Amino acid sequence: MLLWEGFHMETNFYEAQNFDISREKKYQSSMPTQHYHNGFEIFYLVAGDVCYFINDKAYQVVGGVMLLIDVDEIHKLVNFSGDTFERITLVFKREFIEGIFPGNHSFDVLSCFLKDRHMLTFSGYEQSFIEKLFDKMISEFTKQPPGYEFYLKTLLFELLIFIYRHLESSQTKAYSEENNIVNRKIFDIVDFLNRNYDKQHTIRDISSRFFISPSYFCKSFRDSTGFTFTEYLNNVRIKEARVLLTQTGMKVADVAEKVGFENLTHFGRVFKEITGLSPLKYRQANRVNPAS
Template identity: 25%
Template structure:
């Protein structure tokens, strides 16, 4: 019989914020629901670290074009700039906990120490599933933060306490990483496996020239088959997917670098600057310069 104290505690629409995204030390804990009807249309990114803990029985998560099946208790770790999207099945809304955080590069003048805490985020498959004993320890650390979030507290002390508890959680997660039992469930049909392999290839080669014929040749399939299967599986044409992946990466660079817009367009695979401006306007509803200006006063979160 499961001890209630061993489960991850949850209250719908509860959240905890420490500072804001413009501060160098930032935390946001979001306990809420998502459903199939509001699945994001395309993958998005953040300029901060994020952890998603699934509370409901099952869902899936796309990371750089690859679908991963997840179940209750699984932790999805996302480093900055990684394109991703949660997908929830039809039926009742799915409960989940999202934890976003951002640390200054020289926190306590020990950046190399903090970098060690982030090692689990850089695993080849940064999704963690633990045996019961280790999962209980993870839940214990997270429940401590959850219950503290309901206390009235001096803002400075609250910031310090949440940071301390979260570092303890990250340390525990790093220590338990060798116990990870997660293995992805392979897609059942060959067509989907092939399409998602191509999607992942696009995410890793978006700066290069990508054409229907070249991709078909790379993956030993006909251009006609690729064109139709890609749309059926992803909901996007191959051209749309390539363009949106490139635009997403331009957005990230616009928010996080001071390079010229023309340089960023070229870095992300656009060979024509006029075409880039037209496509950016199409997907973002504003020019690249307007997007960069707006990003200086808002959260570094992609709007499409």
């Protein structure tokens, strides 16, 4: 496990709000120094790749990965590449959800922060589910319609139960945090894929470009990101396709080609595997401006 020697620098404390959530595209952290706060934090990277330090461990975080940060844990985000990344940050205090649900000593939904599993990876379908929950929270938090605080608590509780079950499920593959060593070569590969997802790539091509053996590349990529090469590339492509389908009037075939799929049938199959809907049904359900 790689330790960050510079992590033991000045540390700042921030008073957490009862509940706060934001989704932003950034190229640097709004909190450049290492810090801690008296709230639970859920960090979710929508797109891009960053390095995140929690206590004395370093994590390579790519799109679709979630970090759980307990109360008073020291942490810091570092963007080695300098490229834009999109993240969702949710911070809340225990008292925000206390009282609304009956107490149960045999089940503490916040215990997911105590399981020494900071980093969680999800399937494409799970990512879509989580991002929709976050979008609902952000809408409620921003617009504050009648009863918004109660709905925020309900949505947060739903998310926490999902995380708890994800960690507890026998089907969940145990992801070894010891494998998440900051590997700059893998970071460079991830950054390259994030910027060139619309082009055709093979394991052999990437291995040759970055002077790494195919077998070592496959293992290192999975160990470092939690995803296989194909899983990661498809997730990046489908995330961009979702934006194009909901925010533009492009034909589905043109969207498929623009995000790097040479075959429309293959695009449709991968899109449905990841989102649970066909491209057309996804557009109908999520269109930002149907009149456009």
